[in-house]
Amino acid sequence: MMRKLAAGNWKMNGTRESLDALQAIASAHPEPGVDILICPPATLLLQAAALSADSPLSIGAQDCHSAASGAHTGDISAPMIADAGAQAVIVGHSERRLDHHETDADVRAKAEAAHAAGLLAIICLGETLAERDAGSTLDVIGAQLEGSTPDSGDSANTVIAYEPVWAIGTGKVPDIAQIAEVHDFIRDRLTARFGSTASDIRLLYGGSVKPANAAEIFAVRNVDGALVGGASLNAADFSPIIAAL
Numbered sequence: 750m751m752r753k754l755a756a757g758n759w760k761m762n763g764t765r766e767s768l769d770a771l772q773a774i775a776s777a778h779p780e781p782g783v784d785i786l787i788c789p790p791a792t793l794l795l796q797a798a799a800l801s802a803d804s805p806l807s808i809g810a811q812d813c814h815s816a817a818s819g820a821h822t823g824d825i826s827a828p829m830i831a832d833a834g835a836q837a838v839i840v841g842h843s844e845r846r847l848d849h850h851e852t853d854a855d856v857r858a859k860a861e862a863a864h865a866a867g868l869l870a871i872i873c874l875g876e877t878l879a880e881r882d883a884g885s886t887l888d889v890i891g892a893q894l895e896g897s898t899p900d901s902g903d904s905a906n907t908v909i910a911y912e913p914v915w916a917i918g919t920g921k922v923p924d925i926a927q928i929a930e931v932h933d934f935i936r937d938r939l940t941a942r943f944g945s946t947a948s949d950i951r952l953l954y955g956g957s958v959k960p961a962n963a964a965e966i967f968a969v970r971n972v973d974g975a976l977v978g979g980a981s982l983n984a985a986d987f988s989p990i991i992a993a994l
């Protein structure tokens with residue numbers, strides 16, 4: 750049976766003292782009924798993975814290069830992330846797509862690299878406000894999904910995160926019908942491409958998830974968890990979100 754997933758994306762936040770939050774989250778959920786993943790910055794991966802080794806938490810990175818090694822100053826590869834003790838990597842976050850001009854093809858190559866290294870790839874999709882206002886949300890999501898998801902995708906190695914760009918870090922959240930429409934659409938498209946295994950591919954919602962709105966969002970059909978930014982930085986906010994799943 751599918752286990753829901755609460756994933757935290759710390760983005761470019763956190764120094765060693767921030768790792769105290771891992772212990773606090775682990776203590777609050779000794780036997781969670783859902784999977785809990787924290788994606789700290791790369792500088793903390795090794796230590797976070799070591800600290801979480803005997804806990805219900807798993808650790809992920811926020812990005813990887815598509816190559817396993819080579820002349821790519823400043824980048825880290827999927828095998829390096831696995832070697833640090835992490836189990837997952839976020840690819841195609843809208844901040845990477847915008848700040849680093851990553852294309853669907855780039856994201857797909859990164860997801861393939863993640864799969865080759867034995868990592869869970871969390872593939873992010875999302876429309877901008879201009880795209881939503883233009884009525885092209887499903888076209889945009891369909892194209893990103895098709896272009897960013899590799900053929901190697903299955904329920905064990907792939908999670909899809911729907912994160913409307915205009916909802917990230919803004920406090921704005923789509924209404925429940927809008928979330929349901931996109932999640933149903935993603936499920937249908939995955940089923941058309943991958944067949945019955947697609948029913949177990951977890952679909953996360955991301956974008957201003959907070960303790961106050963988590964339960965309402967998690968009640969939406971085909972929402973199998975959340976990718977949480979700001980509210981994952983401390984246990985006081987992330988713990989009630991985990992508990993709401």
Ligand code: PEP
Binds near residue numbers: 912916918955976
């Ligand atoms: C994110 O960065 O993936 C995210 C969803 O951020 P926030 O929860 O802060 O909107």
